[in-house]
Amino acid sequence: MLSTIFAILFYLATAVLVVGLVYRIQLYARTPAPLKIPTTPAPVTRPGVVLRMFREVAFFESLFKSNKWTWLFGWIFHAAMLLVVLRHLRYFTEPVWFWVNWIQPIGKYAGFAMLAGLAALWGRRFLVERVRYISAPSDHLMLMLLIGIAASGLMMKYVVHTDIVALKAFTLGLVHFNWQPLPADPVLLVHLSLVLILMFIFPVSKLLHAPGVFFSPSRNQVDNSRDKRHPAPWVTALETDNSRTGGE
Amino acid sequence: MKMADYETIQINTLFEIPRLNPGVMKDSSPYVAAAVHQEALGFPGELVDDWQARAIEKFGELLKKSRALRVYLDGCVKCGACTDKCHYFLGTGDPKNMPVARQDLLRKIYRRYFTFAGKYFPKLVGAEDLTKDVLDEWYSYFHQCSQCRRCSVYCPYGIDTAEISMAAREIMDHIGKGQKYCNEILGKVHKIGNNLGLPEKALINTLEDLEEDIEDETGVQVRIPVNEKGADILLVTPSADFFAEPHIDGLIGYAKVFHAAGVSWTVSSYASEAANFAMFIGSQEQMKMLTDRIRKAAEDLGVKRIIFGECGHAWRVAYSFMNTLSGPFDFLDPNYPVPQHICEFTWDLIQKGKLNLDKSANDHMTLTFHDSCNVARGSRMGDTPGGQFEIPRAIIRAVCNNFVDMAADTIGEATFCCGGGGGLLTDDLMEIRTKGASPRMTALQEVIEEQGVTHMAAICAICKTQFAKVMPAYGIGMDRIVSLHQLVSNAIILDGQEGSGPVADAEETENVATV
Numbered sequence: 097m098l099s100t101i102f103a104i105l106f107y108l109a110t111a112v113l114v115v116g117l118v119y120r121i122q123l124y125a126r127t128p129a130p131l132k133i134p135t136t137p138a139p140v141t142r143p144g145v146v147l148r149m150f151r152e153v154a155f156f157e158s159l160f161k162s163n164k165w166t167w168l169f170g171w172i173f174h175a176a177m178l179l180v181v182l183r184h185l186r187y188f189t190e191p192v193w194f195w196v197n198w199i200q201p202i203g204k205y206a207g208f209a210m211l212a213g214l215a216a217l218w219g220r221r222f223l224v225e226r227v228r229y230i231s232a233p234s235d236h237l238m239l240m241l242l243i244g245i246a247a248s249g250l251m252m253k254y255v256v257h258t259d260i261v262a263l264k265a266f267t268l269g270l271v272h273f274n275w276q277p278l279p280a281d282p283v284l285l286v287h288l289s290l291v292l293i294l295m296f297i298f299p300v301s302k303l304l305h306a307p308g309v310f311f312s313p314s315r316n317q318v319d320n321s322r323d324k325r326h327p328a329p330w331v332t333a334l335e336t337d338n339s340r341t342g343g344e
Numbered sequence: 345m346k347m348a349d350y351e352t353i354q355i356n357t358l359f360e361i362p363r364l365n366p367g368v369m370k371d372s373s374p375y376v377a378a379a380v381h382q383e384a385l386g387f388p389g390e391l392v393d394d395w396q397a398r399a400i401e402k403f404g405e406l407l408k409k410s411r412a413l414r415v416y417l418d419g420c421v422k423c424g425a426c427t428d429k430c431h432y433f434l435g436t437g438d439p440k441n442m443p444v445a446r447q448d449l450l451r452k453i454y455r456r457y458f459t460f461a462g463k464y465f466p467k468l469v470g471a472e473d474l475t476k477d478v479l480d481e482w483y484s485y486f487h488q489c490s491q492c493r494r495c496s497v498y499c500p501y502g503i504d505t506a507e508i509s510m511a512a513r514e515i516m517d518h519i520g521k522g523q524k525y526c527n528e529i530l531g532k533v534h535k536i537g538n539n540l541g542l543p544e545k546a547l548i549n550t551l552e553d554l555e556e557d558i559e560d561e562t563g564v565q566v567r568i569p570v571n572e573k574g575a576d577i578l579l580v581t582p583s584a585d586f587f588a589e590p591h592i593d594g595l596i597g598y599a600k601v602f603h604a605a606g607v608s609w610t611v612s613s614y615a616s617e618a619a620n621f622a623m624f625i626g627s628q629e630q631m632k633m634l635t636d637r638i639r640k641a642a643e644d645l646g647v648k649r650i651i652f653g654e655c656g657h658a659w660r661v662a663y664s665f666m667n668t669l670s671g672p673f674d675f676l677d678p679n680y681p682v683p684q685h686i687c688e689f690t691w692d693l694i695q696k697g698k699l700n701l702d703k704s705a706n707d708h709m710t711l712t713f714h715d716s717c718n719v720a721r722g723s724r725m726g727d728t729p730g731g732q733f734e735i736p737r738a739i740i741r742a743v744c745n746n747f748v749d750m751a752a753d754t755i756g757e758a759t760f761c762c763g764g765g766g767g768l769l770t771d772d773l774m775e776i777r778t779k780g781a782s783p784r785m786t787a788l789q790e791v792i793e794e795q796g797v798t799h800m801a802a803i804c805a806i807c808k809t810q811f812a813k814v815m816p817a818y819g820i821g822m823d824r825i826v827s828l829h830q831l832v833s834n835a836i837i838l839d840g841q842e843g844s845g846p847v848a849d850a851e852e853t854e855n856v857a858t859v
Contacts (some may be wrong), residue, residue, distance in 0.1 A: 112769060127411040130628060132664045133504065135496045135721055137729035152500065161500035162425035170423065170500075220424065226363055227424035229439045230448065232470035234461070235422050257409075300460040301469075305501055308419035313412045314493075314502035319724055322681045326668045330409070331632065 099278040102288060106270055109295035116299025117307060124311040130328035138319035145318050152315055166220065173213030173269065178243075179206035180249070187260075187267045204253065211246040214239055238301070241290055248287035258284045361428045362437035369438040371616065372776045373484040374768075377522035384531035385630060388520035394422050395519040396474050402518045406511050413511050416503040417454045418442060426495040426505075432488050435779035438782065440485045443495035443505040449481055450512050452700025467586050471492055479768070483521060486512040487520050488776050490766035491624065492717035493658075497757050509766070510626030517625055525770035526621045533634055538583035538617035543786055544571070547613050550586050558596055563842040566603045568595070571645065572610035577602070578642050579611050580618045580683070581653025582805035589825050594654050600836050601690050603701050609651075615641035618658035624767035628669070631661060635670040638662075648677040651684045654827060656716035656804030657765065659685060665724035683724050687803060689821055690832060692743045693736045703745050705834040710746040711798045713809075713828075714784065715759035716804035716857070730756075736803055743835035748795045754787040762802075764810030778814045785818040801828045 132299075139145045151157040153226045156174075159167045183203030186192045201235040221231045259279040269276035297303070310316065379389030392398055409416050417550030427441035428434070433441035437695070440446060455462030455471035462471030471479060489504035516522060532541040551568040558566045569575060579602075585595040595680065602609045615638045622630030642650055650673070652662045662683045667673065673682040681688075693699050713736060725731040735754045740747050754760050791797040802808050802825060811825040 124411060124415055127407075127414050128409060129411040130409065131668060133412060133507065133722070135502055135504065135757075136724055136732070138724075140727075140729060150619075152502075156500055158498055158502065159423070159425050159500040159635060162429070162500075166423055166425055166714075200648040224424065226427040226439070226442060227422070229364060230422050230424060230427065230442065230444050233423070233467065234465075234469045237468070297461075302419070302421045305419040305421050309409060309414045309501045311415045313415075313418070314496050314504045319729065321664045321667055322683075325671045328668050329627070330628070331669060 098280055098285075102278050102285075103266075103270055103275050105292050109292045113295045119309075120299055120304060121307050128214055128329045129313045129317070130330065132317055132319075132321040132326045133313050134317040134319050135314040138317065138321050139344065145316060149310065149316060153309060166217075168204050169213050169216040169220070171213075172209050172215055173217060176206040176208075176210035176213060179203045181247075183225060187264050188271055190264075190268055207246055207250045209216055211243065211250065214246060215245045218243065234301070238303075241294060245287060245290045245294065248290065250285050251283050252287065256281075276320055289300065297316075362434065362704065364439045365437035366439055368443065369432075369436050369488060369776060370481070370484055372488060372773065373480075374487050374770055375772050376483075376525040377524040377527040381524060381527040381531055382520060382522050384518070384534070385517070385522075386525055387517045387522055388528070391520045395479070395521075396787045398519045399474060399479075399515050400453075402515045403453070403511075404458065405612045406514060407454075410507070412504065412507045416501075416507060417451050417557040418449070419458075419501045420447060420451065420503055423500065425498050425500060426503075428536065429495045429498050430489075430505075431492070431494070431763060431783045432490075432776060432780045434774070434783035435746055435747075435763070437487035438488075440481070440640055443499075443503075445699070446485055446489055447503065447505055447508045449478070450508050451483055453478065470696040478799055479516075479521070480511050482516060486516070487523060487768065487773065488780075490717070490761045490763065490768055490780070492761035492765055493760070494717065494761065499720060501556075506766070510623070512626075513624070513767075514626035517627065523625070523767060526625050527769040529621050530625070530630060532619050532623075533619075533637075537612075537614050537637065539619050539621070540583045540587070542583060542586065542616065544613035547586065547611075547616055551611070554592070554596065555597075558599065562600075562710070562838055564838045564840050565601070566596075566599050566838070568599050569608075569610040572608070572615055572644050575608045575610035575645060575647055577607055577609035577651050578615075578638075578645060578647040579609055579651050579653060579686075580615055580638055580641075580658075581611065581686075582618045582655040582658060583616055583618075584805040584809060585653055586616075588805070588809060589812070590823075590825060590830055591654075591805055593830035593833060594827025595829075597827065597831075597833035598653060598686050599701070599835075600700070600833050600838060601686075601693065601829070602810070604836060604838055605689075605693055610645060610647070612645060613723065614644070618652050618655045618662070620658055620661040620702075621767060623657055623661055623665075631665065632669040638666070639670040639673070643675060649680045649684065650676065650682055651686055651689055653686050654803040654805065654829060656718040656806060657722075658805075659719035660722035671798050685735075687735050687739060688725050690829070691726075691739050694739065699832075700839075701832075701835045702837055703743055706744040706831055709744065709826075709831075710793075710795065710797045711740055711744050711826075711831065712788065712800050713740055714749055714753070714762070714788075714800050714802045714807060715755050716802060716807050717759060717761045717765060718748055719803060720757055720759045733757075736801075739828060740743075740801060740831060743831050748797060750787040750791050751844040754783065760802065762804070762810040763806040763814060764806050765804075769806050769810055774813075777810060778817050781810065781814045781818070785820070788820065789818065799824050799826050801826050801831060803828045833843045 117209050154227050182199050185196045220227050258281045262279045265276040266278045382389045430443050452472040461469045486509045488510040493506050496504035529539045548570050585591045620634045658728050676682050719732050723737045760783040763777045812822040
């Protein structure tokens, strides 16, 4: 029963996550960016923009310029979370990919860095007056959710081990549509439930910053407006109208 | 009356972030546009009865038209990176002047009406209904944003509050709550051709007088042609250059540079305005109407090049948007970028050694340079990123012996707005203008005290007017702000010129050789 519920919820959450994100991304992609608005100085070539975006996504360049503490906590959290997520691929693959094995030794401890980063970020929401002012309940809840996921995961790794072999059978069963029983371990169930919540709210929350950053015109546009005419759909429509009617 | 409150402003030490002072600026809002000014632009004359529905409808329309708006409203994680970056926040301590909080005024409505979370869990995500109170807050705080984009530099997603405040103003215009200052001015440009409402005859007379002044000063006949067909270059400059101080000294500088270069040029009375306040109100349609005037003037006069005078937001519109809105400019000489900045033109001549300069003419001053926000963060000069910082400084160094920069985190891409940009340069906003100038004034005061700086040069008509007006509140004389081309004007020696510059310092003439 429990296994069935979780199996169904995971399929549902995956569907919501994928469909929700695809919908949002196509919305961003299809909405026109009528004017050239890169924050300058900006790269003057496309490869330059790719590099700028890489620095932004990999190193949080702008945040580094802004506030070293926020940058440190935020970067540690994101980098650690990436390692943790990649490490979790071992529960979905058999045999485990070789590079996932390489990550394992660091990935095991990355959970602590993730937790520390999150705790520090949450601390700022209480301690820094300006950040306290701009925090909505959802901002606190999001951090609590992530902290809950990290903490329950670390619990299983270091305090009350779960039956990891049975869990892997369950996850592989999900992947191969061959359902296996889920260990009814309370900490595991908390961990999985929180992950489910995260997957469900991802496409309707501020977590959209992840796909959004790639569509940010101030970061992804090339500074070449004098050399190359940037088309605005509504201007193009006017021009076609004019040429149809013989111009002005 | 209000003057007394801020006449004796204390200069803060740099980077002292104020304590929050909620609501302290909530009553600061500009005069609402009268029906006649609204209707001239095709907006409703006064707040329409069904303004809520109309506002949400317009909002939805803008979301479909602007990827930036959509992504910026979705993407903010409330990290706080921008919270201490706005000059209006630093100057007032009002938390709603923190960029993220300003955005949230629009974002909470976006969430309520356009997102799943806000429709079903409004309290959780801070979503709110669009009420009269919200509208009043919009009107106050979206007119306390100079659209300078400083916050966008520091945002990890590049969220640009300028885009948000432009959208908010566009919505307000469409429900009948526009800003008097911007909308009245736009009406004048549509009707007459410039922000001042200066008609062709008056313009010609003014410039003739100026030609006489230059001749009196230099003994050389320097022309400032108007509507001269067949000229090579169309100069488009802010109309403040025709009459205001220190702007007019910059215009004299351009005229001397063109004269020394031996090129033919003209201003147009039809397009006698570089400024484009349509950007401030977020109306691309209005913006295009003004750039179309420039295109038409260039076509009618048969020029080969377009050069813009010293104006910050005008240069952003010209550099970043004009090609999109009114291009392609394939009827102009393809050997030159369209448009060019007067600084690019002057620097090119200096590099080629075509200007005869006497740096010592500026020896009575020690200069610093104020990077104007729209030039710094919304455009470029020259071929490489950052040319907008290097070229004006290179010109100053070529025409002055004494130059120092202000603190590194207040110049270049980190420059602080003068406090008067974005359509705030109006007397009904004096308090926010004065307080918003505080970071720049602090940085200036520092170089005045420590490096003996006497003057600050700028390349923006709004900056110049704003500084002349607010510097006295900080104990700095209003004559301490100068036009960049005023410095060029002082140093340039025209063929046949009697003496050298107006305040020549005879001892230091050997510097000419080193230029």
